[in-house]
Amino acid sequence: PGTEVCHAFAEDPRNEDLLFLGTETGCWVSLDRGHDWLRFSYGMPTVSVRELVIQDRDSDLVAATHGRGLFVVDIEPLRQLREEVAEHGAHLFEVEPAYLWRMASRGFQGHKHFRAENPDYGVTFYLWLRTAPDEPPELTVHDVTGKELTKVQGEAVAGVQAIHWDARLGHRLAAPGTYAVRLRGHEGVAARAFELRRDPMFAAPRPPADTSNPSR
Helix, strand or coil, X not given: CCCCXXXXXXXXXXXXXXXXXXXXXXXXXXXXXXXXXXECCCCCCXXXXXXXXXXXXXCXXXXXXXXXXXXXXXXXXXXXXXXXXXXXXXXXXCCCCEEEXXXXXXXXXXXXXXXXXXXXXXXEEEEEECCCCCCCCEEEEEXXXXXXXXXXXXXXCCEEEEEEECCEECCEECCCEEEEEEECCCXXXXXXXXXXXXXXXXXXXXXXXXXXXXXX
16 A cells, blocks of 8 residues: 555465555555555554564464554454465355353452453354355354254355354353354355364363371
8 A cells, every 4th residue: 555654564474475564544454465455444443553463373463553452353264265265156264163261250450440342252154255145144053963053144245254153052052062064055165163162261170189188
């Protein structure tokens, strides 16, 4: 973008064609190593972006802004959106493992109260549609036997979209384990396996009590 004052630059360590640029008015992304640039909004306000860091393990882009704090966004679908993927009419991206967090309030700490929305609970599926369909796309979730457990709907729009499943089956939370997601009505689109994992704070069993010293 020739009219922008540029402050920061980041190259994805896994996909060399994926570049990010922080400017005086926001963030830009290139999927073809800088040949074309698109404004990377995804909820980011018009704000000066002074530093960019890619958190490789969790596929997150972290943008430090002037006066608006930090902006963190999942870039996993952009990492996978290569030219051969974009040529397909529809594509389900590989799904990152999701954790079944045990939600609890820690109360207020410090002298001032800060409140913000929690991230979407459950798992996020990313879907690519080359053109906008006539009807909203529908994803189905299956167990390891192939049995359909539930379904979620997306939006009838072109491009990459995030579709959330709250990891609930009716009125109960799904159990940890391996599942699969499929795009209904598109037999040529590969299904994707994914994991629901226990909250790591509660996954490990407690060590046995030490009874060697009765005076404790």
